[in-house]
Amino acid sequence: MSKKEFMSGDEAFAFGVKLAKPEVIAAYPITPQTIVVERLSDYVADGDLDSQYIHVESEHSAIMAALGSSAMGARTFTATSSQGLLYMAEGLPYVSGSRFPVVMMNANRATAVPWSIYNDHNDSMMFLNSGWIQVYVEDAQEALDMAIQAFRLAEDPRVMTPVMVNLDGFVLTHTYELVEIPDQELVDRFLPPYQTEHKMSLDAPKSVCIGVGPEYHMEFRYRQHHDFDHFPDVIREIDSEYREKFGRGYGVLSEQYRCEDAEAVLMTVGSITGSVREVVDDLRAEGIRVGVMKLRYLRPFPTEDILSLPESVKAIGVLDKNLSYGYEGTVYTNVNSALSRGNRRIPTKDYICGLGGRNISKENIRQIYLELLNPAAIQEGEKVSFVNLHLDQEVDKNG
Amino acid sequence: MLDIRWYGRGGQGAFTAARLLGRAASVYEGKYAMAYPSFGPERRGAPVWSFTRIDDRKVIDRAQPEKCDCLIVLDETLVTEKVNEVLKPESVVIMNTVKPEKYGFIQNRLVTLDATGMALQFLGRPITNVAMLGALLGVTDIVTLDHADQVVKDNFPTKLYEKNSALLKAAYASVRGGSEE
Numbered sequence: 001m002s003k004k005e006f007m008s009g010d011e012a013f014a015f016g017v018k019l020a021k022p023e024v025i026a027a028y029p030i031t032p033q034t035i036v037v038e039r040l041s042d043y044v045a046d047g048d049l050d051s052q053y054i055h056v057e058s059e060h061s062a063i064m065a066a067l068g069s070s071a072m073g074a075r076t077f078t079a080t081s082s083q084g085l086l087y088m089a090e091g092l093p094y095v096s097g098s099r100f101p102v103v104m105m106n107a108n109r110a111t112a113v114p115w116s117i118y119n120d121h122n123d124s125m126m127f128l129n130s131g132w133i134q135v136y137v138e139d140a141q142e143a144l145d146m147a148i149q150a151f152r153l154a155e156d157p158r159v160m161t162p163v164m165v166n167l168d169g170f171v172l173t174h175t176y177e178l179v180e181i182p183d184q185e186l187v188d189r190f191l192p193p194y195q196t197e198h199k200m201s202l203d204a205p206k207s208v209c210i211g212v213g214p215e216y217h218m219e220f221r222y223r224q225h226h227d228f229d230h231f232p233d234v235i236r237e238i239d240s241e242y243r244e245k246f247g248r249g250y251g252v253l254s255e256q257y258r259c260e261d262a263e264a265v266l267m268t269v270g271s272i273t274g275s276v277r278e279v280v281d282d283l284r285a286e287g288i289r290v291g292v293m294k295l296r297y298l299r300p301f302p303t304e305d306i307l308s309l310p311e312s313v314k315a316i317g318v319l320d321k322n323l324s325y326g327y328e329g330t331v332y333t334n335v336n337s338a339l340s341r342g343n344r345r346i347p348t349k350d351y352i353c354g355l356g357g358r359n360i361s362k363e364n365i366r367q368i369y370l371e372l373l374n375p376a377a378i379q380e381g382e383k384v385s386f387v388n389l390h391l392d393q394e395v396d397k398n399g
Numbered sequence: 400m401l402d403i404r405w406y407g408r409g410g411q412g413a414f415t416a417a418r419l420l421g422r423a424a425s426v427y428e429g430k431y432a433m434a435y436p437s438f439g440p441e442r443r444g445a446p447v448w449s450f451t452r453i454d455d456r457k458v459i460d461r462a463q464p465e466k467c468d469c470l471i472v473l474d475e476t477l478v479t480e481k482v483n484e485v486l487k488p489e490s491v492v493i494m495n496t497v498k499p500e501k502y503g504f505i506q507n508r509l510v511t512l513d514a515t516g517m518a519l520q521f522l523g524r525p526i527t528n529v530a531m532l533g534a535l536l537g538v539t540d541i542v543t544l545d546h547a548d549q550v551v552k553d554n555f556p557t558k559l560y561e562k563n564s565a566l567l568k569a570a571y572a573s574v575r576g577g578s579e580e
Contacts, residue, residue: 006422006432118438139459170438171461176418177433178425274459357438361462 002182009172012140012179013105014039016147018049019187023074026054026065032081032117034107034173059084063091070100073199075151081169082109082123095162096131098208101154102162109169110356118357119169121269121322125330131224133163134298136270140177143167145248148187152238155194159234168271182246190245228300253302258284259291259309264372266292267318267335272360279365290369301334307342314375315347317368321354328384347378353387364388402464404485405449407473409442412528417449419532419550424453427546433458446477471535473527480504493534495527510538512573521566529563533570544571
């Protein structure tokens with residue numbers, strides 16, 4: 001029987017990984033790492049999880065050890081955060097190009113300098129081009145559920161692509177909530193042991209084709225790219241089966257909340273979605289037609305979902321917890337590209353927020369919606385704005 | 400929705416208390432709760448703000464609450480007139496102090512107890528978090544004393560549980576006055 005426990009996002013994710021029974025865990029434990037790997041280390045040491053825990057000397061070694069163990073056909077997990085993820089940079093396309101289904105948990109934190117261990121998305125956004133699937137979760141329950149789904153997705157023979165599951169640093173990783181823990185037997189049935197022909201073997205030796213010349217490279221990239229086209233169908237299939245077995249599902253690449261007949265829609269990524277849902281409810285209660293679209297996956301990107309927004313939508317805002325310096329938030333770039341692909345002309349505005357852990361209040365979100373309800377002004381005005389910026393004021397040290 | 404805020408210093412267990420209360424409310428009383436510390440590096444002795452939010456429906460708003468319904472002070476050296484800014488008119492302040500007369504500037508209902516003295520008596524150490532949890536329940540009935548005792552039992556090894564359980568009940572009784580069962 002499933003049971004309920006009061007857990008942090010870290011603990012929930014670690015428990016999800018335990019239920020998924022990885023055969024190898026490779027991680028480096030120093031800041032900005034989270035206690036996900038600490039809990040897993042405990043599980044292995046206590047005999048609750050039969051896994052080889054490789055205590056490596058850096059994040060670069062962690063991803064390379066993960067590459068090696070996945071190449072041997074072992075279910076493999078690693079976790080990191082912020083600068084640690086940046087230190088893994090070289091290994092990320094090695095794993096994705098080799099099509100090894102490593103699962104990684106990343107605690108989203110700001111990047112240096114100024115150095116900060118507080119939350120934003122500048123770390124993972126740097127790696128949208130790394131060939132990894134990227135998913136962002138909203139709460140501790142979704143964290144646990146996606147820990148399990150991520151292995152199933154990565155290892156699906158139609159996918160064979162590594163998955164990065166992103167949890168907002170502190171806001172999710174350190175916050176305790178009620179979490180339903182699925183039964184191990186059910187998880188075993190949903191996620192059988194990883195089996196693959198795609199591995200190093202003395203009995204059936206094959207090359208991993210680590211280098212090719214110009215005559216093959218581009219065709220390889222073309223296939224890697226177009227394989228992403230059918231990932232949404234696999235994600236849908238996995239989520240439906242998960243819902244059947246465990247009673248919880250999350251939709252596919254995105255989730256629309258009260259977007260039907262909405263005039264203004266805000267796009268969110270990660271844990272901020274909860275507060276935005278509440279503001280939507282408040283405004284709807286006042287008769288103001290607004291909705292929120294939670295972008296769960298950024299690779300593959302929910303282009304079709306965005307294009308399916310109703311005709312009533314007159315303006316779209318994007319909450320970007322990241323910034324491509326000198327241009328705009330990265331989610332904004334992607335949303336505009338999706339709209340352009342579908343030839344939909346809807347005024348959009350980028351709201352850069354939460355950088356380095358800056359608080360975003362429900363009042364801030366309400367003001368954004370009220371602004372979006374004037375589409376002509378959105379059309380004419382500045383496209384990139386900053387939420388809760390205090391350039392000329394004394395900054396409250398508590399954020 | 401109830402917002403409970405805990406003021407303490409790293410090592411005093413303010414976050415443990417926030418978490419125990421959230422666990423009692425959610426796992427044992429069928430409500431929903433969220434508990435989190437003030438985010439940042441963890442350092443012994445540094446000020447720690449902790450938060451517990453309790454509601455009948457799932458708590459999904461993660462913005463830092465500006466005000467609280469109950470403010471629980473484990474370490475009175477953190478208290479200045481600024482605390483009034485986080486209080487609503489009906490908020491209650493529960494403070495570990497033997498000098499309540501110093502806090503005339505607090506405009507709200509103030510309940511005080513010598514939690515440090517009690518902790519020294521029951522635990523032999525000035526760790527006041529469980530005492531302050533007991534005091535909170537003595538004042539507010541947010542969760543039952545039995546359920547609080549149960550989460551203390553879940554959280555501590557047997558020997559420590561017994562001492563903390565006695566401390567929890569004594570602190571509860573001390574603010575309850577004659578009205579406890």
